Amino acid sequence: MNAIPAMNRLIGQFEKLPGIGAKTAQKMAYYVLSGDKERAKEFADALNAARESIHYCAKCHNFTDREICDICADKTRDSALICVVEQPGDVETLEKMKDYHGVYHVLHGLISPLDGVGPEELTVKPLLERVANEDVREVIMATNPSVEGQTTALYIAKLLKPFGVRVTALALGIPVGGSLEYADAATLSSSIENRREI
Amino acid sequence: MNAIPAMNRLIGQFEKLPGIGAKTAQKMAYYVLSGDKERAKEFADALNAARESIHYCAKCHNFTDREICDICADKTRDSALICVVEQPGDVETLEKMKDYHGVYHVLHGLISPLDGVGPEELTVKPLLERVANEDVREVIMATNPSVEGQTTALYIAKLLKPFGVRVTALALGIPVGGSLEYADAATLSSSIENRREI
Numbered sequence: 001m002n003a004i005p006a007m008n009r010l011i012g013q014f015e016k017l018p019g020i021g022a023k024t025a026q027k028m029a030y031y032v033l034s035g036d037k038e039r040a041k042e043f044a045d046a047l048n049a050a051r052e053s054i055h056y057c058a059k060c061h062n063f064t065d066r067e068i069c070d071i072c073a074d075k076t077r078d079s080a081l082i083c084v085v086e087q088p089g090d091v092e093t094l095e096k097m098k099d100y101h102g103v104y105h106v107l108h109g110l111i112s113p114l115d116g117v118g119p120e121e122l123t124v125k126p127l128l129e130r131v132a133n134e135d136v137r138e139v140i141m142a143t144n145p146s147v148e149g150q151t152t153a154l155y156i157a158k159l160l161k162p163f164g165v166r167v168t169a170l171a172l173g174i175p176v177g178g179s180l181e182y183a184d185a186a187t188l189s190s191s192i193e194n195r196r197e198i
Numbered sequence: 199m200n201a202i203p204a205m206n207r208l209i210g211q212f213e214k215l216p217g218i219g220a221k222t223a224q225k226m227a228y229y230v231l232s233g234d235k236e237r238a239k240e241f242a243d244a245l246n247a248a249r250e251s252i253h254y255c256a257k258c259h260n261f262t263d264r265e266i267c268d269i270c271a272d273k274t275r276d277s278a279l280i281c282v283v284e285q286p287g288d289v290e291t292l293e294k295m296k297d298y299h300g301v302y303h304v305l306h307g308l309i310s311p312l313d314g315v316g317p318e319e320l321t322v323k324p325l326l327e328r329v330a331n332e333d334v335r336e337v338i339m340a341t342n343p344s345v346e347g348q349t350t351a352l353y354i355a356k357l358l359k360p361f362g363v364r365v366t367a368l369a370l371g372i373p374v375g376g377s378l379e380y381a382d383a384a385t386l387s388s389s390i391e392n393r394r395e396i
Contacts, residue, residue, distance in 0.1 A: 004263045010248040013241045017226045028215045030286050033252055033261060040249035043211045044242040050208040051238035054231055065202045088228050
């Protein structure tokens with residue numbers, strides 16, 4: 001079986017996908033080659049079509065098939081409020097909430113010196129340009145509350161300071177519907193520190 | 199985001215893969231479109247190359263890029279001993295054992311009336327033709343010990359009977375290194391019924 005170069009090449013491609021190991025990659029390759037021969041063609045066509053039509057929005061760097069994505073082009077949204085996220089999936093997640101009416105900026109990663117990812121690898125410069133050239137009132141840092149996420153948020157906040165723009169971060173605390181019993185010490189400590197009037 | 203047709207089409211393709219849900223499919227689509235633009239092209243090329251060069255072996259119906267697969271073409275293997283399996287991955291699994299020196303026959307599925315899969319959807323007819331035309335001594339039914347697997351094995355065994363060929367099935371019992379404590383009743387019962395002299 002492993003003597004088929006085209007099969008190994010395809011399995012290798014599936015293995016590169018996030019969260020996919022050798023065994024699952026093989027299953028996937030077998031699946032697309034089994035049964036209907038058109039399966040692999042449809043898949044390849046979908047990949048090529050996506051690659052040709054989808055690129056980053058010139059403003060927010062989210063995926064789009066136009067020059068400016070639907071969210072950035074939406075005149076009813078508050079373009080003076082920018083929510084900075086790590087990846088396109090985060091925009092999707094925040095949009096589901098339907099409560100946010102500002103725009104976004106997708107970093108496409110987090111600063112992580114150990115992985116060799118510095119600010120130059122991210123869309124930090126385009127963000128600064130947006131803040132410098134557009135009428136921006138507030139930037140919400142919505143990176144994950146991990147070490148890399150918080151480092152990135154603090155780094156960008158520092159760069160944004162000279163522009164006199166308000167920089168905020170998502171509240172850290174006990175999840176709605178959660179239980180004190182299962183909250184970790186860092187979350188509890190943050191929820192006490194950031195306690196609110198009721 | 200969901201307003202991009204090419205993205206939805208690509209996510210849909212990933213979702214068709216075995217074991218992949220909507221969320222993972224989206225992650226995969228984002229992955230191939232993120233960063234290096236060549237990722238999607240390489241993936242599509244690998245799919246097309248595999249589709250063009252890989253087909254079923256004319257004898258055993260396993261995947262191959264030649265007319266006859268390496269195992270069937272191997273003169274040192276015992277072509278009078280055929281091991282019948284559900285899918286190409288099973289050949290891979292059995293080959294890892296390195297103890298089997300016969301050839302294979304891949305059914306590409308199991309009989310499952312509820313899913314609308316009958317013997318015509320499988321490679322049952324080519325198997326009967328092999329047994330009729332080649333010098334076959336024994337057929338080992340190595341389908342999974344599930345309801346469908348055992349039904350398929352019994353069905354094929356019945357069809358093979360008139361050819362006067364020996365039909366066997368894999369032994370069912372306690373796994374080597376396993377523990378009686380964790381064996382289910384059906385496995386234990388089978389291991390007692392098929393007990394061997396020591």
